[in-house]
Amino acid sequence: MKTALFIIFAVLxxxxxxxxxxSRYFIERSPSIVHGGYDRVMQEKSAxxxxxxxxxxxxxxxxxxxQSGRKPLQVVVTDAVAMRPPITKFGMPVxxxxxEDAGKSPAYFEFTGIFYDAEDRARIEFAYPAEGIIGSAxxxxxxxxxxxxxxxxxxx
Numbered sequence: 001m002k003t004a005l006f007i008i009f010a011v012l013x014x015x016x017x018x019x020x021x022x023s024r025y026f027i028e029r030s031p032s033i034v035h036g037g038y039d040r041v042m043q044e045k046s047a048x049x050x051x052x053x054x055x056x057x058x059x060x061x062x063x064x065x066x067q068s069g070r071k072p073l074q075v076v077v078t079d080a081v082a083m084r085p086p087i088t089k090f091g092m093p094v095x096x097x098x099x100e101d102a103g104k105s106p107a108y109f110e111f112t113g114i115f116y117d118a119e120d121r122a123r124i125e126f127a128y129p130a131e132g133i134i135g136s137a138x139x140x141x142x143x144x145x146x147x148x149x150x151x152x153x154x155x156x
Contacts, residue, residue, distance in 0.1 A: 043083045050087050052148055054087060054089050056148065058151060059128075059153070069107055070106075071090045072090065072094060073089035073094045074102070075096055075108065075109050075111065076098070076108055076111075077096050077097065078111055078112060080113055107131075111125070112134075120140055122138070132156045133155050133156065134153075135151065137151045138150040
């Protein structure tokens with residue numbers, strides 16, 4: 001009887017030790033736990049997706065970079081870009097501004113929503129009030145690259 005209890009205790013102890021080692025291995029490698037990894041991964045993912053939207057050829061006719069107050073592109077900080085991902089327009093980093101400062105700006109761009117339907121699919125909604133447009137873009141991760149598969153731009 002004592003031998004059976006000892007064996008059960010030893011097996012349980014081995015299971016606990018194995019679980020602790022296994023857990024530590026994955027916790028150390030998990031981007032969602034270590035060093036703000038989840039935020040970093042999401043910021044990198046968002047930057048690629050948002051950059052693809054800013055680079056859409058369909059938006060080129062609305063930028064008017066030669067006009068005063070259009071460079072650098074000012075982007076309103078919303079929930080969609082709260083982490084201020086590093087994106088560029090006109091060969092320079094965008095300038096993030098508050099919603100309050102947007103009222104003082106002659107032209108600002110606003111990402112009004114970013115929605116992940118799955119790990120490999122996202123929908124971005126945006127507005128560029130200076131040009132009176134709103135739009136959206138749907139992107140899919142294909143062959144390790146985010147590609148726009150659907151887009152819509154409407155003038156208000």
